[in-house]
Amino acid sequence: MDVRARNNVSILGPSTGPVVMLAHGFGCDQNLWRLVAPVLARRFRVVLFDHVGSGRSELSAWSPERYGTLDGYADDVLTICRELDLRDVVLVGHSVSAMIAVLAGNREPDRFAKLVLLTPSPRYINDGDYYGGFSEADIDELLDSLESNYLGWSAAMAPVIMGNPERPELGEELTNSFCRTDPKIARTFARATFTSDNRADLDDVDLPTLVIECSEDVIAPREVGAYTHQRIRGSELLTLDAVGHCPQLSAPEATAKAIEEFASRSRGRR
Amino acid sequence: MTRCPAAHDRGGCEPEASDTQPTASDSEPEASDTEPDEGLPHELAGEGDQAEFSALLEDSAEDLYENAPCGYVSTLLDGRIAKINGTLLAWLGYTAGELVGRRRFSDLLTVGGRVYHETHFAPLLRMQGEVGGVAFDLRTSDGARLPVMVTSKVKKGGDGEPLLIRTTVFDAHDRRAYERELLRAREEADRERDRVQRLATTLQRTLLPPVLARVPGMEVAAHYHPASQDEVGGDFYDLFPIAPDRWAFFIGDVCGKGAEAAAITSLTRYTLRSATAYDPDPVAVLNNLNSVLLQEQPGGGSQFCTVLFGLLSPEAGGYEVLLAGGGHPPALLARADGTVEEQGTPHGQAAGILAHPRFVTNTMHLGPGDVLLLYTDGLIEARVPDPPGRYDEEALHAFTTERAPITAPALVSSLVDLLTELAGGLEDDVALLAFGLPAAQDASPPVLGR
Numbered sequence: 240m241d242v243r244a245r246n247n248v249s250i251l252g253p254s255t256g257p258v259v260m261l262a263h264g265f266g267c268d269q270n271l272w273r274l275v276a277p278v279l280a281r282r283f284r285v286v287l288f289d290h291v292g293s294g295r296s297e298l299s300a301w302s303p304e305r306y307g308t309l310d311g312y313a314d315d316v317l318t319i320c321r322e323l324d325l326r327d328v329v330l331v332g333h334s335v336s337a338m339i340a341v342l343a344g345n346r347e348p349d350r351f352a353k354l355v356l357l358t359p360s361p362r363y364i365n366d367g368d369y370y371g372g373f374s375e376a377d378i379d380e381l382l383d384s385l386e387s388n389y390l391g392w393s394a395a396m397a398p399v400i401m402g403n404p405e406r407p408e409l410g411e412e413l414t415n416s417f418c419r420t421d422p423k424i425a426r427t428f429a430r431a432t433f434t435s436d437n438r439a440d441l442d443d444v445d446l447p448t449l450v451i452e453c454s455e456d457v458i459a460p461r462e463v464g465a466y467t468h469q470r471i472r473g474s475e476l477l478t479l480d481a482v483g484h485c486p487q488l489s490a491p492e493a494t495a496k497a498i499e500e501f502a503s504r505s506r507g508r509r
Numbered sequence: 510m511t512r513c514p515a516a517h518d519r520g521g522c523e524p525e526a527s528d529t530q531p532t533a534s535d536s537e538p539e540a541s542d543t544e545p546d547e548g549l550p551h552e553l554a555g556e557g558d559q560a561e562f563s564a565l566l567e568d569s570a571e572d573l574y575e576n577a578p579c580g581y582v583s584t585l586l587d588g589r590i591a592k593i594n595g596t597l598l599a600w601l602g603y604t605a606g607e608l609v610g611r612r613r614f615s616d617l618l619t620v621g622g623r624v625y626h627e628t629h630f631a632p633l634l635r636m637q638g639e640v641g642g643v644a645f646d647l648r649t650s651d652g653a654r655l656p657v658m659v660t661s662k663v664k665k666g667g668d669g670e671p672l673l674i675r676t677t678v679f680d681a682h683d684r685r686a687y688e689r690e691l692l693r694a695r696e697e698a699d700r701e702r703d704r705v706q707r708l709a710t711t712l713q714r715t716l717l718p719p720v721l722a723r724v725p726g727m728e729v730a731a732h733y734h735p736a737s738q739d740e741v742g743g744d745f746y747d748l749f750p751i752a753p754d755r756w757a758f759f760i761g762d763v764c765g766k767g768a769e770a771a772a773i774t775s776l777t778r779y780t781l782r783s784a785t786a787y788d789p790d791p792v793a794v795l796n797n798l799n800s801v802l803l804q805e806q807p808g809g810g811s812q813f814c815t816v817l818f819g820l821l822s823p824e825a826g827g828y829e830v831l832l833a834g835g836g837h838p839p840a841l842l843a844r845a846d847g848t849v850e851e852q853g854t855p856h857g858q859a860a861g862i863l864a865h866p867r868f869v870t871n872t873m874h875l876g877p878g879d880v881l882l883l884y885t886d887g888l889i890e891a892r893v894p895d896p897p898g899r900y901d902e903e904a905l906h907a908f909t910t911e912r913a914p915i916t917a918p919a920l921v922s923s924l925v926d927l928l929t930e931l932a933g934g935l936e937d938d939v940a941l942l943a944f945g946l947p948a949a950q951d952a953s954p955p956v957l958g959r
Contacts, residue, residue, distance in 0.1 A: 381620055
């Protein structure tokens with residue numbers, strides 16, 4: 240299978256520039272980087288893609304087994320890097336893709352130069368002294384509401400009812416298509432995202448890492464950003480003055496600048 | 510919970526909607542009397558009425574905002590509530606003071622809704638300035654859930670900079686119930702369809718022989734391709750022994766589909782088998798079938814079938830094939846030398862229509878390396894896109910010629926691949942039956958059970 244088509248890979252910027260790979264999180268697709276990618280593309284070779292099951296990826300490649308855990312997604316990131324022969328990659332992962340970036344970086348550290356974790360959370364559910372921002376009951380409620388199909392676009396109900404959960408024809412695509420997914424795929428992705436616990440994986444990170452958090456983020460609160468920073472040896476923490484979980488949209492200049500500066504700094508391992 | 514469905518869904522509010530008038534509007538006593546449509550006659554009004562309407566409509570903008578049949582909330586770009594109307598406050602059980610400047614819109618959502626809002630709704634609103642028709646549950650002050658449909662639009666300043674977000678909130682109790690009901694009906698229909706498919710598949714299986722008889726020295730292959738999973742098709746075939754050194758075979762197609770065709774197919778199969786036991790002469794067998802089909806439809810029904818029926822008997826250097834048929838596409842004989850002959854029963858007539866139909870016979874010799882292919886017309890009537898038309902007898906002849914000489918299993922296997930290619934164009938079931946003797950060098954002489 241051609242991974243360019245499978246993951247709808249697109250590449251911007253000078254072909255000889257250092258590589259910055261942008262991985263989107265749970266919810267939308269690579270369009271989330273639309274305000275940041277052009278800025279980075281002035282200096283970097285920017286590689287964008289859609290996770291399988293999101294955006295314009297090939298839905299036929301999706302299976303609940305492969306994409307039921309974050310490992311399947313990390314595997315895809317590594318496959319894209321191999322197939323496109325990307326080296327010394329600065330891998331930027333937003334939201335759940337921050338942990339996907341951690342997993343990919345731990346598996347093939349030689350492939351990557353640095354990691355940027357944008358609004359990361361290694362675990363969303365509170366656990367003893369650990370504060371993740373959500374109780375077990377909260378996450379159960381989220382998964383239940385996705386399970387019962389009521390949350391989100393009511394238009395998303397139509398394919399479920401009509402028995403045609405395939406992607407609508409391109410011509411019929413609604414304006415909401417950037418963040419539109421098959422309910423079954425969204426449920427599986429949500430479960431993989433919100434029930435994962437990658438805290439121990441943070442110990443194994445052996446790449447220069449920048450953690451970027453927002454000053455107010457209900458999905459990844461400040462405590463979680465601090466925890467991630469503390470547990471990744473030698474990492475840096477940057478707090479953006481931004482509200483919400485998607486600073487690449489709410490504070491695109493600051494986000495692009497942070498990535499640009501960190502990626503431009505002289506290379507080399509800690 | 511008060512029910513006030515979306516105005517655009519019903520073209521208006523139900524009478525009890527007036528119960529939702531929030532306390533905030535009490536400062537304007539007249540306001541509660543100004544139900545949007547109440548008392549407005551449909552025919553054109555006179556001058557006195559005009560004045561009355563003007564009075565009614567005069568100061569209605571603020572009142573309409575506060576007491577609209579839907580919720581209005583305006584938020585800053587960071588989500589903080591800047592303004593909220595009385596209707597939504599009443600639904601939620603809060604006062605304006607408790608929310609304005611203090612809470613974000615996402616605080617009003619359930620946890621699942623909040624996650625959805627942050628990961629889907631807010632990014633989309635940023636990207637396209639407007640998001641419509643999203644289902645959420647709001648959490649009321651007493652902890653109850655209020656199912657709603659939410660639409661938001663970014664208000665921009667003169668310089669195009671986003672200033673605030675305007676959101677309308679519609680009660681979606683009814684809609685949620687309709688959706689649940691539709692989903693339930695859909696699941697029931699799915700179950701029903703599965704049941705029908707299982708039934709059709711089971712029934713189809715009973716119309717086909719579980720195993721084909723072994724004919725000494727002969728390779729035999731068959732395939733059945735149903736055009737639809739929901740309906741039983743009318744194609745059939747069989748190969749069975751009638752004496753230690755004699756075998757009978759047939760292939761046929763009952764017109765039509767579904768239960769009625771399946772009944773005729775079943776009748777046809779058993780008639781052919783029992784008629785063969787009584788008198789295996791092919792024309793006699795087909796005449797028997799014709800009589801039975803006519804008896805089955807005394808009023809002159811519409812159920813008929815095309816069929817090729819034959820006998821296999823060993824003879825020097827192979828087998829003699831005696832074929833009889835009516836109205837069925839010709840068999841193809843792929844010779845060991847690579848040529849392909851049509852072995853038809855021209856001018857034969859289908860069984861089940863005429864009192865005295867004509868059945869035509871044809872005798873041939875099957876030597877080492879020869880293969881006889883019988884098929885039903887679903888194959889040669891499949892639609893093909895390029896050039897637009899049917900996959901016809903000529904195309905099948907060419908297909909077979911390209912591959913001859915060939916063994917019976919290899920020919921059926923390549924035809925199965927062809928069926929996969931034609932899949933979208935197949936409108937009818939396809940049955941395939943092929944048999945032949947292996948080529949001379951590896952052929953062992955038939956050992957017969959005499």
